[in-house]
Each structure stands twice: as structure tokens, then as C-alpha cells.
Amino acid sequence: MKKLSILDKLLFFVNSLLATLLLVSYLGYFISPNIFAFFSFLSLTIPFSIILNLIFIVYWVLKLKKQFLLSTIVLLIGYQYITKFYSLSEKKVLLTEDAKLMSYNVRMFNLYNWIDEENIDQKIFDFIKEKSPDILCIQEFHPSKKLNLNYPYKYVKIRTNQNNFGHAIFSKYKIINSGSLNFSNSSNNAIFVDLIKNNDTIRVYNIHLESLKINPKEETLTQKNSEKLKLRVENAFKKQANQAKLIIQHQEKINHKSIICGDFNNNAFSWVYNQLKKGKNDAFEIAGKGFGTTFYYKFPFRIDFIFTDEKIEVNNYKTYDVKYSDHFPIMARLNFETN
Incomplete structure (x- = not known):
């Protein structure tokens, strides 16, 4: 010195x-x-x-x-x-037998015009149609938007609340079982489906953990509201922890491969991330590139994830920079046939 x-x-x-x-x-x-x-x-x-x-x-x-x-x-x-x-290199193994899984928080298809642009709902539909995922997991799905996604199988769960939104899973593979975890005291939720692909059963969870209710663009931290903000965020963290435990307990009841994807409303350094990732791979870490930003802001926030069973091969992962929501869609190419 x-x-x-x-x-x-x-x-x-x-x-x-x-x-x-x-x-x-x-x-x-x-x-x-x-x-x-x-x-x-x-x-x-x-x-x-x-x-x-x-x-x-x-x-x-x-x-x-x-x-x-x-x-x-x-x-x-x-x-x-x-x-x-941050990931330095993208894994690009594109096999015809891969299943393409997309997770996308669509923010109710811009129902309340958060984005000052026309036909956002149609642009989301056109984007999904172009990428053609085999399994599509949507958070903040709103039933008022009658978009023909044209999937042979689907499971939609709408929570009864003032916003009337929920979750949806669309699939090109047969759904043999489905259900909802019904988070208590929350507008958020987790749903699941069991799919059949080549006689292999795969459980897919589409989750949306409790929001921290922080808007870095609009909320100004002052001495007056700092304590309220602290209590609000602390309560959200605890709700997330309880929701993660519920998902883990639910998953422990099955003996086939599983995938957890969705909007965690938390980053990759959090306790809920660590808990939900146990026994699984983060598709971004395996096959992604760059910061993998999934939340639309000036700083790279990755709060949407695809976790796959360790027996599932992740061959590719992409984050799409399309500004049709406050989240970016993510998609992974997965090979279920590995041992």
C-alpha cells in the first residue's frame, strides 16, 4: 500500500x-x-x-x-x-429427433398496451409459429387472445383473480396427464404435463414464481418507502422459497425424467434457483452463449430458465431478442433418447 x-x-x-x-x-x-x-x-x-x-x-x-x-x-x-x-460459446448440435422446448412470459399478450405498438399479440403468434417449438410453455397467458397456436395437445390453467391470467402448455406430443399446483395466496402458479415421445414419458413443469414487485424503471427508492419495499421483497422471497419446496415435493412423486422451466422472478445466484436445479442441468450453462438476458432492462438479468433432467441431452439454447413483452423467449433443443 x-x-x-x-x-x-x-x-x-x-x-x-x-x-x-x-x-x-x-x-x-x-x-x-x-x-x-x-x-x-x-x-x-x-x-x-x-x-x-x-x-x-x-x-x-x-x-x-x-x-x-x-x-x-x-x-x-x-x-x-x-x-x-456469462457463457463463452454456444453448443450447436441440431438433430432431427431433438424436441424444441420454448418458455415465454408473454405478459398477457400486451393486453393493457404496456408496449406502445400495434398487434403485439399477432407478432408473438407469428414469432412462435416461425420458431415452431414442439413444447411451448407460456406464463401470463390470457384467454381473451384467441390465437390459433394450432397444437394438437394443450393444458391451460387460468387463476381466478382480477387479471384473469394463467399458464399454458402446448405440445406436439401426446399429453397423458396434467395438473396445477395452485400456489396459495398468490397470483402466480405452476402447472405440469406428462408427455409421451417415442414411448418415453417426460414431465414438464411450467412455473412462475412470486414476483418481487420491483420495477427498476419506475420505482424510486426513498427513505419513506424503503422499509415498505424491503418488507414487500422479503415477503416475496419467502413465498418463492415455499413455492420452490412445493414444486420439489411434487416432483419427488414421479420416477420419470422431468423438466422445469419458466419465469423464476429471481436470478441464477438465488436459493430458489439452487434448490430447483438440484439433479438437473441449466440449459443455458450447457449450450447457451453470452449473458442470456431474459428480462428487458439495461442490465443483463437472466430470470427465466430451462432445467433438464441430467439424462436429457441439451444440444442448443437460445435467447431471442424480440421486444414483444418485458421478457425474452428462450428455447432449448433437447434429446430425450440418451441413457
């Missing part, structure tokens, strides 16, 4: 705070918000902390200072978080 200028000493102090914050934030992956919600709050900051620590590494390396080791060590400790945040 003696060889550092006053400015560099100040920067290293800031660097130390950010490195410590990142290190402590890792705990949010392992600690349930029902035990200590504070770490769930911190886990939301991990993407920002990763980028800021990377910037400090570059700064110290360019100045040939050993201070770069601090952030480097912290990032190496959390190497698994880097791979969740």
Missing part, C-alpha cells in the same frame, strides 16, 4: 468493500430466505458485483499492481457464479 497514491488507496478501499460484498453475497445461494432473507437481497447484487470486481482487476493489472489478486481470488472462489452469468 505504501507505493499506492492517495487515489489508488481510496480505490483499493472501495475495491475491498466490493470484493467483501461479493464474497458474502455467495451465501444467498445456500441460505433459505425463510432462515435469513438478508442474503437473498445480497444475491440480487451479484451480477453488478462481478462486473465491478472485473473492472478493478483490469485497472490493477494495467497499473501492474498486485492488488488485482483480491478481486481475482474472490471471483475464483465463486467461479461457478461466473459460468451462470
Whole structure:
């Protein structure tokens, strides 16, 4: 530190705070918000902390200072978080027997004109038709939009509430069983179907976990509303944890392969992500590229996921940059025939 200028000493102090914050934030992956919600709050900051620590590494390396080791060590400790945040290369294995699974939060097909553009519902329909997924999981599905998606099999579950929206699964494969988990005290939900493909039974969950009800574009944090915001988000974290447990318990009752996909309303550094991913692969980590951003904002937020049974081969994964909702659609090519 003696060889550092006053400015560099100040920067290293800031660097130390950010490195410590990142290190402590890792705990949010392992600690349930029902035990200590504070770490769930911190886990939301991990993407920002990763980028800021990377910037400090570059700064110290360019100045040939050993201070770069601090952030480097912290990032190496959390190497698994880097791979969740950014993927260097896309896996492209396109087999004719692949099943294409798409997950898309359509925000009620722009029913209330959040996007100031005409025919958003038709553009969503045209996009889906163009990509032609074999299995289509939609969150915030609204039945007032009579779009002919032209799938031979479907399961739609609408929750009775003021918005009258729900979930839908459309399939080119025969559905032999379906149902809803019916989250309590929530407008959100999870539904499932059992599909048959080449005599193989696959369970698909389409989930939408509790929203944190944070709008970074509109909500201004002030001293007056900060406590209300904190309590609201903490309550949402706890609801998410209970919803994740319900999904896991429901899944434990089957002995065939399963897939969990949908809008988690949380990132890849959260406890609910960790719990739902157990025994599964994150399709983005296996076959995606880039940040995999799924929520429309200036910063890369990945809150929509496709988790596959480890016996299912993920051959490709894409996030589509189409602004027909506040979420981007994601699609994976899956081979169910592997052992």
C-alpha cells in the first residue's frame, strides 16, 4: 500500500468493500430466505458485483499492481457464479429427433398496451409459429387472445383473480396427464404435463414464481418507502422459497425424467434457483452463449430458465431478442433418447 497514491488507496478501499460484498453475497445461494432473507437481497447484487470486481482487476493489472489478486481470488472462489452469468460459446448440435422446448412470459399478450405498438399479440403468434417449438410453455397467458397456436395437445390453467391470467402448455406430443399446483395466496402458479415421445414419458413443469414487485424503471427508492419495499421483497422471497419446496415435493412423486422451466422472478445466484436445479442441468450453462438476458432492462438479468433432467441431452439454447413483452423467449433443443 505504501507505493499506492492517495487515489489508488481510496480505490483499493472501495475495491475491498466490493470484493467483501461479493464474497458474502455467495451465501444467498445456500441460505433459505425463510432462515435469513438478508442474503437473498445480497444475491440480487451479484451480477453488478462481478462486473465491478472485473473492472478493478483490469485497472490493477494495467497499473501492474498486485492488488488485482483480491478481486481475482474472490471471483475464483465463486467461479461457478461466473459460468451462470456469462457463457463463452454456444453448443450447436441440431438433430432431427431433438424436441424444441420454448418458455415465454408473454405478459398477457400486451393486453393493457404496456408496449406502445400495434398487434403485439399477432407478432408473438407469428414469432412462435416461425420458431415452431414442439413444447411451448407460456406464463401470463390470457384467454381473451384467441390465437390459433394450432397444437394438437394443450393444458391451460387460468387463476381466478382480477387479471384473469394463467399458464399454458402446448405440445406436439401426446399429453397423458396434467395438473396445477395452485400456489396459495398468490397470483402466480405452476402447472405440469406428462408427455409421451417415442414411448418415453417426460414431465414438464411450467412455473412462475412470486414476483418481487420491483420495477427498476419506475420505482424510486426513498427513505419513506424503503422499509415498505424491503418488507414487500422479503415477503416475496419467502413465498418463492415455499413455492420452490412445493414444486420439489411434487416432483419427488414421479420416477420419470422431468423438466422445469419458466419465469423464476429471481436470478441464477438465488436459493430458489439452487434448490430447483438440484439433479438437473441449466440449459443455458450447457449450450447457451453470452449473458442470456431474459428480462428487458439495461442490465443483463437472466430470470427465466430451462432445467433438464441430467439424462436429457441439451444440444442448443437460445435467447431471442424480440421486444414483444418485458421478457425474452428462450428455447432449448433437447434429446430425450440418451441413457
